[in-house]
Amino acid sequence: MGGPCLTLGFVPLVRTVSRARARWSVVAAQCRRSLLSLADPYRPEAHYMRGPGPKWHAKHGGTGAPG
Template structure:
């Protein structure tokens, strides 16, 4: 009876070590997938960047600038 319990506990211990190794592999795979998804997201956001500077440029000096820089004749 005692011999069977020892053998069974070793089998259970090896199952736990197999699961912990699988867990580490799954964790690393998930981290890698998350990193890849982040890179892909940044790439897509860079490609579809909707900032168009021609919509935001200054059209010229305003009345305060003209009053300050008016030449004396």
């Protein structure tokens, strides 16, 4: 008689723990992504090129002024 009651009471506890673990893993993944993005050394704005430089203009006969 005690067996089915114990089993039925245990199942919701397992589901609660599973849901809590799933939520925690989502939060942990978001934290991990945030920390990795802070430590990312790549900065695209540091590599942005505005156009041909003076050497290109000297080689191709340009004046160096944007046209």
